Amino acid sequence: MCGITGIFAFNQIGSFYMINLGKSIELLAHRGPDGRGTFVDDLIALGHRRLSIIDTMNGRQPMHDVSDRYVIVFNGEIFNYKQIKEALIAEFGCMFNTESDTEVLLSAYIHWGVDCLLKLNGFFAFAIYDKQTHEIFVARDRLGVKPLLYYMDEDKFIFASEMKSVLAFNVPREIDWASVRQYFTLGYIPEPNSIFKNIKKVQPGSYLLISKAAVTNKKYYSLPEKNTISKTDSFEDAAQKVKALFEQSITDRLVADVPVGAFLSGGIDSSIVVAATSRQVENLHTFSVGFKDASFYDETKSAELVAKTFNTNHTSIMLSRTDLADNIMGCLDSMSEPFGDTSALPFFVLSKKVAPSMKVILSGDGADELFGGYNKHRAEWMVKNPTWQIRMAQLFQSIVRLLSGDRSSPIGDKVRQVQKLLNGMHLTDAERYYLWCSILPDEQQTEVLDPSMEGKEEYILRKTDVIRRFKNNKYDLNTVLNTDLELVLGSDMLHKVDSMSMAHGLEVREPFLDYRLLEYVSALPSDYKVNKDGTKMLLKEAFKDELPKEILTKPKHGFDVPLTALFSKELKTWILDELLSEDLIKTQKIFNWNYIQKMREAINKNSNLDETRIWSIIVFQYWWKKYMN
DSSP, X not given: OEEEEEEEESSHHHHGGGGGHHHHHHTTGGGOBTEEEEEEOSSEEEEEEEXXXXXXXXXXXXXXXXXXXXXXXXXXXXXXXXXXHHHHHHHHOOOOSSSOHHHHHHHHHHHHGGGGGGGOOEEEEEEEEETTTTEEEEEEOTTOOSOOEEEEOSSEEEEESSHHHHHTTOOOOOBOHHHHHHHHHHSSOOTTOOSBTTEEEOOTTEEEEEOSSOEEEEEOOOOOSSOOOXXXXXXXXXXXXXXXXXXXXXXXXXXXSSOEEEEOOSSHHHHHHHHHHHTTSTTOEEEEEEETTOGGGOOHHHHHHHHHHTTOEEEEEEEOHHHHHHHHHHHHHTOSXXXXXXXXXXXXXXXXXXXXXXXXXXXXXXXXXXXXXXXXXXXXXHHHSOOXXXXXXXXXXXXXXXXXXXXXXXXXXHHHHHHHHHHHTTSOHHHHHHHHHOSSOGGGHHHHBOTTOSOHHHHHHHHHHHTHHHHHSOSOHHHHHHHHIIIIIIIIIHHHHHHHHHTTTOEEEOGGGOHHHHHHHHTSOGGGTSBTTBSSHHHHHHTTTTSOHHHHHSOOOOOOOOOHHHHHTTTHXXXXXXXXXXXXXXXXXXXXXXXXXXXXXXXXXXXXXXHHHHHHHHHHHHHHHHHTO
């Protein structure tokens, strides 16, 4: 796991920008504290920061092939590199000088070209320069676990693992207002777009081939647009196959020359990761995070139960409001574009605490999107299969709408969920999906955002693309899950995990995202996943004999964070005087000042706080002051 950056100049004007390579590399130092390397030629400059995981002694980059024609910079891990290495030796008689997966990846591209991508099992973002043809090839893994951004104009092509390393080359900072609208609606900016018009993200499962004469941008892997349902396996047989595929995924993700640990939240997903990993790793180190001042958010007791069940070496990290306040600047500084997922903050602190003792951690990310684990998936099933709960909610909806819903208590959270259910149940399938993904519904944009803000037409086009599967498929819950895998998983969950963990040089691996498991589960009937008995039924069936009953039956609890008191106490002065000041708001012409006044009043009185929406605005304002002032 590393950080990569580079510039490919098309002419002498472009080559002037190569002077910024050193600054771009240093801005990635947190991603790779174990080493630094560069390659500079006439019109090409590549940079690398290394986190040593495989062949810690000899895997330095940029790496050249034996002929010195090709040079690579690579971020990620290829779990099946030993098998690929054997195939290259058998088929081409290749010779290798190291035990690193980087050298294997470079050789695979040299001998198989683009076809090598579908042979790789792992996560990656890499660039390979061909000195003979003067072409640069960049690629990203199937699901986009590892980030890769780029900027291109008539003079140059620039790429990097993070936005700030692209900006280090002094490229234009022109705001993409459609992206701003997407950010405030969803809490993140969906790929391939970014906060800036001319900086894009290489899409998951895509590659670019760039020369002075032409640019090829092509998808090599994607989930089918049409739902393809396989009914060859019974529910019970499918559960057994899921278990076998998952355990193989764990085995593959233990490939490392350093110890591997696991995050353990106490939920079903991370518990399954720990159950499967503990059979292969003695004295497995596990880590959970809890909150001293907010019992509703704390799941450490469940995590400790799982740790005891599987005899892991467990650490519970208990955070106070002060801990969160002390780390908020570090968290925000790790975001080089706005990102409004509130769970980024505790994940940042957790990674910070774990990084000094571990380099590689397994996590349960991806299971919710793949197996149908979110509350909205259960709600979606209920809308299509009305239950007594639905009828009760409809009967008393006039009363429910008057209640105050929030995430700070069990009752408040349930009210919030019922209100969202009522708001979506009469919409079309596509509009309901989008509403339930949103933190700011479309109809409320004019309430929050300045009416003169640009980008509305492009925003609508992007929204239409997000929900296209609903028009291309006869309704099925798999449409919801596959859209989540493309939208929520890549642009929200994986972005959070990568940016917050790599801020501390910690590599996180997601066993649920093995492409073989994903392809198998995606093609199974949706009622294997969500049905009258609940969510993630197939996953629970696969591991029902291993997990404690308390874990299998506990309700879904997201990785939330207690922010309300933080906003009205520790962070109050900073928010009101610096981020939400009247001068700044009116100068920006982004927000409706009347809405901001109401928000300021709520923060002052610690009342009626929509903490998710406030957080998204705080993140944006901090980013704006840092990058746009």
